[in-house]
Amino acid sequence: MSKFRFPESIKSRPVYGTLEPRPGKYHLMIADAEGAEAILDLAGQDADLMAKTHIIYIPKYTDFGDKLKALNPAQYYEGPTYAASVQRIQRVLQDAHMGTQVYLTGTEGLMGQAQNECMQAGIPHTAIQTEHRGSVVRRMQCVHCKGITEDVATDPYVCSHCGLNLFVRDHYSRRLAAFQGVCIDAEDPGNVPEQAELYS
């Protein structure tokens, strides 16, 4: 099962829903890894949806690609990483029209970054559907050096840029599509709590 119930948290923390088909002539679905399962569920709800859909999929460590292709979307693209796919996402949004429906699903990092692209293209974030699937790893920003560390799985973690020990917080930046990590041993260097898996 790829669904995870996030505990209640502060207002800053993004909340995800369940994807549902919406009216529109053009549908853009961006997913990574187990997000593919949400798209498969969505396709099952509306037989006409896929003929109007462009899927941009980053499989990561999974092999859902063939199942997604079998849905016969109007367009299908598989990218090795988000970074390698972002130019395509930007190009698609540049040509898109009002009424385009966006569906984001998979890890928080993927959804946050793709949402950011959509917002810059002029879609209000309230109109973008999201559904979390798969890993609970986070995209974190170090508030000290501003460096981004992808796929953080533990709390605390070590900043991959400056090496500080960072506390994983729910304080989120929509603009950066990242949670904010703060030095956990600033007052007493070296006094770092034991590392634990997120939500363990």
Add this chain to the structure above:
Amino acid sequence: MSAAPQKAKAGAEKMDVTVSAVVPLNDLVTRFEFQRPNGERFPPFSAGAHTVVTMDDNGRTRLNPYSLMSDPADASTYAISVRRDDEGRGGSLFMHRNVKVGDAMTITYPVNLFSLDLRAKKHVFLAGGIGITPFMAMIAQLERFNGNWELHYSVRSAALGTYVEQLTSKYSNKVHIYYDDQKQGIDLEALLDGQPLGTNAYVCGPKGMIDWVHATASAAGWPDANVHSEEFTAPQPGKPFEVRLCKSNKTITVGENESLLEAMEREGVDAPFLCRGGACGQCETGVVNADGEFLHRDHWLDADEHASGEKIMPCVSRFVGTSLEIDR
């Protein structure tokens, strides 16, 4: 749309003005221009804002909201355009018949419940009749920084096409006029189709037009946040009813031709308000007790709140029944 902050005194701050011009535009619409005494400058406003004009009609105070339609960058003048409504409650008739150049009047500071979303990549304006007024200010504001806009303006006939000539001569490529008497109508579905991502639509006109635009855009997959509307409802006359004001400890009767808000003001109760047209939410009042039926006419409360019978907007809504007690 969000509620304005609560203030100590009801309504927006007021200012004294002098009528500097009265310009009849056609059979129904007249423009009134105001200046401040001693050549003072007006506060700046953002396009889409309205002002509430105080009219002293033979001892009866009328307060009507009108969109500011002058150029927001021009701080020397505020202008409104008023459509005469012969079947209305008399505010517009008073403006047309009694207001002359040189008259001293009182208006409120501007309040904006219909502002431009300046993040928009493009602005599509849909106007019906006198609904053109806020767009006159919006167009002036956008023209200053080369904003991307187009106007679709539906009028009854050429003779009643307020500002049609001015708009078409100045912005011939951006303004599209539709004449009812020539059976022309806005092809809304085609118009909404293919607009670039980030387009915002704004509609001002009769209620039917506003509902039509919201419904059509929604069916075409437009986000609600990208469709803006403004409609001021004039309070409708109705059967007189009695209401108990528990905080003020008064029982008053709302007359046939006045609103609950006006009745409270007549009795010296300082009830909050801003737009007086059911749009802003400022006058929202809790219902303590009610035995009867509410006639909700506002656009502020949602359907559930209307059904609950726990709240009323005294500026436009009425009550029919045996007893009503409100928290004011």
